[in-house]
Amino acid sequence: MILALNNSLSLRRLSFNMLSWSSTLRCALSCCLVLLISLPINAQVNSQDAGSTHTVQLEKAYQQVLYEYYQGNFSLGLTQLAILEQKFPNGLAHIPEFLRGHQVEPELLKGGMSLAYGLDSQAADIFLRLLKDNTSADVTAHAWLLLGKTYYQNHKFSDAAQAFQNISQGHAEQFFEPSTRDSWLYMQSQLYGFLLTDASGDEQIQWLEQLSKHSIYRDYVGYNQALALLQKGQGQSAIARLTTLGNNNSNSFVSRWMSWADPIFSENEQQQVEAERDAIRDRANLTLGYTLLQNEEPHQAFRVFEKIRTEGLDGDAALLGYGWAAAKKDELQTALAIWQRLMHMPQNSEFTLEAYLASAYAYEKAFAPRQSLHVLQLGLTRYEKTLVELGQAEQQVKQRAFILGLLADNQSKELDGYVSLDSGDKSQPLNSTQVFNSVVVSSEFRAGLSALEQSHVLEQQLQNWQQRMDHYHLMLDERQIERTKRAKQILQNRTLEQLPQLQTQRDTLAQVIDTAKQQQDGQIFMSQQSQQWLNRIKRSEKRLGTIAQLKTQLGQPPLADSYHQRVKRVAGRLMWQASEAYADNQWQANKALKQLDNEIGKTLQGQQQLLNQLAAKPDFAKQRLRVSNLAQRIDNQIANTNALQNRLISQLSATFNQFIQVHKRKVTHYILQAQLAIVRLNDQALQKDIDGSTPLDDTSTTAPAGDKL
Amino acid sequence: MNFYSEKTAKINSIHWSIPLIFAVLLGTSLQVSAEQSEQSDNNTVTEQLQQLKREVIALNRDLFVLEEDLLFPSSTQVVVYLAMDVGTYFNLDAVELQIDDRVVSHHLYTEKQIQALFKGGVQKLHIDNLAQGEHQLSAFFIGKGPQDREYKRAVSITFTKTGEAKSLELSIIDSSVKQQPVFEAVEL
Numbered sequence: 001m002i003l004a005l006n007n008s009l010s011l012r013r014l015s016f017n018m019l020s021w022s023s024t025l026r027c028a029l030s031c032c033l034v035l036l037i038s039l040p041i042n043a044q045v046n047s048q049d050a051g052s053t054h055t056v057q058l059e060k061a062y063q064q065v066l067y068e069y070y071q072g073n074f075s076l077g078l079t080q081l082a083i084l085e086q087k088f089p090n091g092l093a094h095i096p097e098f099l100r101g102h103q104v105e106p107e108l109l110k111g112g113m114s115l116a117y118g119l120d121s122q123a124a125d126i127f128l129r130l131l132k133d134n135t136s137a138d139v140t141a142h143a144w145l146l147l148g149k150t151y152y153q154n155h156k157f158s159d160a161a162q163a164f165q166n167i168s169q170g171h172a173e174q175f176f177e178p179s180t181r182d183s184w185l186y187m188q189s190q191l192y193g194f195l196l197t198d199a200s201g202d203e204q205i206q207w208l209e210q211l212s213k214h215s216i217y218r219d220y221v222g223y224n225q226a227l228a229l230l231q232k233g234q235g236q237s238a239i240a241r242l243t244t245l246g247n248n249n250s251n252s253f254v255s256r257w258m259s260w261a262d263p264i265f266s267e268n269e270q271q272q273v274e275a276e277r278d279a280i281r282d283r284a285n286l287t288l289g290y291t292l293l294q295n296e297e298p299h300q301a302f303r304v305f306e307k308i309r310t311e312g313l314d315g316d317a318a319l320l321g322y323g324w325a326a327a328k329k330d331e332l333q334t335a336l337a338i339w340q341r342l343m344h345m346p347q348n349s350e351f352t353l354e355a356y357l358a359s360a361y362a363y364e365k366a367f368a369p370r371q372s373l374h375v376l377q378l379g380l381t382r383y384e385k386t387l388v389e390l391g392q393a394e395q396q397v398k399q400r401a402f403i404l405g406l407l408a409d410n411q412s413k414e415l416d417g418y419v420s421l422d423s424g425d426k427s428q429p430l431n432s433t434q435v436f437n438s439v440v441v442s443s444e445f446r447a448g449l450s451a452l453e454q455s456h457v458l459e460q461q462l463q464n465w466q467q468r469m470d471h472y473h474l475m476l477d478e479r480q481i482e483r484t485k486r487a488k489q490i491l492q493n494r495t496l497e498q499l500p501q502l503q504t505q506r507d508t509l510a511q512v513i514d515t516a517k518q519q520q521d522g523q524i525f526m527s528q529q530s531q532q533w534l535n536r537i538k539r540s541e542k543r544l545g546t547i548a549q550l551k552t553q554l555g556q557p558p559l560a561d562s563y564h565q566r567v568k569r570v571a572g573r574l575m576w577q578a579s580e581a582y583a584d585n586q587w588q589a590n591k592a593l594k595q596l597d598n599e600i601g602k603t604l605q606g607q608q609q610l611l612n613q614l615a616a617k618p619d620f621a622k623q624r625l626r627v628s629n630l631a632q633r634i635d636n637q638i639a640n641t642n643a644l645q646n647r648l649i650s651q652l653s654a655t656f657n658q659f660i661q662v663h664k665r666k667v668t669h670y671i672l673q674a675q676l677a678i679v680r681l682n683d684q685a686l687q688k689d690i691d692g693s694t695p696l697d698d699t700s701t702t703a704p705a706g707d708k709l
Numbered sequence: 710m711n712f713y714s715e716k717t718a719k720i721n722s723i724h725w726s727i728p729l730i731f732a733v734l735l736g737t738s739l740q741v742s743a744e745q746s747e748q749s750d751n752n753t754v755t756e757q758l759q760q761l762k763r764e765v766i767a768l769n770r771d772l773f774v775l776e777e778d779l780l781f782p783s784s785t786q787v788v789v790y791l792a793m794d795v796g797t798y799f800n801l802d803a804v805e806l807q808i809d810d811r812v813v814s815h816h817l818y819t820e821k822q823i824q825a826l827f828k829g830g831v832q833k834l835h836i837d838n839l840a841q842g843e844h845q846l847s848a849f850f851i852g853k854g855p856q857d858r859e860y861k862r863a864v865s866i867t868f869t870k871t872g873e874a875k876s877l878e879l880s881i882i883d884s885s886v887k888q889q890p891v892f893e894a895v896e897l
């Protein structure tokens with residue numbers, strides 16, 4: 001029966017084996033087919049994945065540029081762009097359409113950022129290249145505009161005018177946002193005045209009409225046009241325009257959705273726009289006041305001067321004119337009171353200094369020659385003192401610390417909307433702040449100061465980087481120490497030796513499986529519990545043998561055969577189960593072995609990488625070299641920055657000195673005028689003593705306001 | 710005001726007119742050459758400043774790349790970006806970021822930053838080193854929602870860090886269907 005069972009088992013095993021062979025063969029064939037088909041697909045998918053990852057990275061890199069640009073961080077924006085171009089050469093040409101189509105052409109953005117950051121030549125090159133490549137009408141219009149602005153900033157006015165003229169009115173309206181279009185119109189109006197001095201006023205008015213209603217440029221263009229009319233002798237038109245400007249109280253600020261070009265063109269700060277508008281209104285009223293004085297209309301001039309803010313930039317000039325308007329109205333007391341106020345001001349501006357001469361004139365006109373003489377004497381003392389102070393200021397401006405001190409002032413004052421040096425400045429014990437102020441507001445000085453400020457910021461940035469380089473050197477040292485320590489630990493723990501042992505164990509296991517396969521022995525693949533049961537059966541057989549032996553020795557009847565048969569039956573059942581599960585168990589064992597092989601392979605690979613990394617000592621040297629090279633470049637740039645700063649400081653000192661010399665000449669002229677007046681007054685007094693009837697008021701007194709104008 | 714200077718001018722004009730003409734001519738030519746030299750000096754300074762700026766940008770670029778290589782190697786690097794839609798239904802004030810229940814970043818937004826995000830910009834909100842394996846990122850968005858109400862929402866994502874650099878993106882999108890902002894976190 002057992003034989004029959006064995007035969008049937010072996011037959012089933014054979015048929016199962018054949019079945020498994022055929023199925024394995026089918027599986028292998030289908031696997032090969034799938035592999036063959038999937039290989040090119042996988043390659044395609046992999047390249048697509050790499051391509052999409054590349055696109056996403058490029059997209060994110062460009063969006064980071066946009067993030068910095070729209071915040072006005074042009075330096076950071078350009079840096080991000082440089083990183084993008086390094087990582088993705090020619091990447092700007094492959095920016096996705098949703099970022100370029102409705103926003104801005106990437107090259108144009110780069111040019112705009114370069115222009116805004118002060119890299120004018122780089123910007124001009126980009127715009128010229130874009131124009132040469134003949135891109136879309138929108139890009140071309142913006143490229144011309146930005147190229148024109150680049151030339152305009154570099155005082156290449158003829159080139160700028162030509163660039164602006166390449167933009168048609170229609171394109172400007174179609175492609176430019178209002179603020180950008182206003183900027184274009186304003187620059188054109190400025191250039192129009194510069195290049196075509198013979199242009200008629202009517203043509204110029206068009207600029208004003210085209211500018212948007214709330215643009216600050218309206219005020220500038222209006223004022224410039226009024227000045228042009230004055231120069232042409234069209235006084236009444238000029239007065240009308242200045243009156244409109246002077247009464248313009250619309251401090252409206254329009255906040256709107258930002259266009260892409262706004263960070264380049266618009267400051268867009270409400271406080272700044274209002275301060276600018278107030279300053280222009282003051283200047284328009286000042287010009288109007290003096291024009292009216294010249295036209296012998298003191299009553300109107302008086303009312304105009306009243307509107308000017310005393311705390312503004314034109315406060316002193318307005319006070320002087322206010323006094324003259326009062327004097328012309330024969331309100332000499334009022335005029336004297338105003339000029340007294342000017343005379344008591346600590347700053348030695350031309351207006352405070354002229355107030356002495358003006359007061360002397362008023363006293364003389366009021367038949368008070370003694371007071372006139374007294375004021376002239378006071379004036380002379382003040383002038384002498386001013387000359388001494390200007391001499392001291394001359395020495396002061398030669399000092400490097402003085403110019404550098406202006407940087408801090410500039411930064412803090414710019415928050416108030418304009419740059420000026422107040423009397424509270426600790427670095428100036430002198431009363432020459434007005435002179436300094438007039439220098440500081442001059443465009444050439446502001447440009448120089450701005451360049452110095454930028455180089456100062458760059459120097460600070462470079463020094464900061466220099467410190468970081470030192471930190472990186474230290475960090476690399478620490479890492480190297482840490483790495484050596486870890487390598488030692490690995491060697492001490494014999495971690496690397498554990499794998500060969502595991503490999504040996506695996507080989508032994510594989511051998512056992514092979515043997516089992518060769519012998520078709522299902523017992524080896526038995527589960528742990530089955531093996532425990534088999535051991536128990538073996539123990540039972542042994543016990544039965546012992547019992548049978550003892551019974552024979554004791555002469556007792558032997559055990560019933562049923563015991564042996566039961567044990568054999570159970571053993572046979574276990575064997576049969578093992579044989580039945582042989583194929584499954586073998587497959588499981590092979591699978592487990594394969595997994596183990598994979599794991600060992602991966603570990604081996606990791607271990608190899610670890611060994612390679614441990615062997616690759618020059619890695620730190622390479623990183624150190626990179627850090628050192630960067631540190632060297634930073635050092636060089638710090639040296640360049642210092643050289644540039646020295647040049648800028650000497651230029652600024654020279655500018656200051658030039659202004660001081662001019663002011664000194666003015667003061668010398670006042671001294672001469674005061675001395676002449678004293679001589680004349682003494683002459684008149686003497687003549688009066690001699691004649692007793694000579695009129696005190698001499699004909700030599702001329703209309704003073706005309707000189708000012 | 711030159712109302713006292715007429716006599717002086719007359720005297721000067723008699724005695725000094727001829728030498729003055731020469732002096733003026735000489736002065737003018739000197740001034741012209743001085744102006745030209747000043748202009749070229751200014752150009753040189755401007756050129757130098759531009760050169761310096763170009764160098765600083767190149768330096769900054771190399772420094773960024775070096776720092777990324779040194780501090781955040783790709784085997785451990787995880788970057789989180791933040792992108793934003795037009796913002797009709799949500800006005801962002803702040804974002805708090807947690808990785809594996811640890812707060813790693815808290816960012817308050819200025820108006821300019823918000824505008825920059827609206828205009829298509831993307832902020833690199835956080836960069837970190839993480840071990841290879843599974844991690845969880847949670848982001849809390851604080852701001853004003855529809856009808857100007859206080860709004861706080863969270864979004865979470867579980868991701869697996871491999872040997873390659875990992876990039877994640879948080880997005881705030883306006884859903885016109887729901888009339889609500891939608892917050893998303895995706896692996897890039």
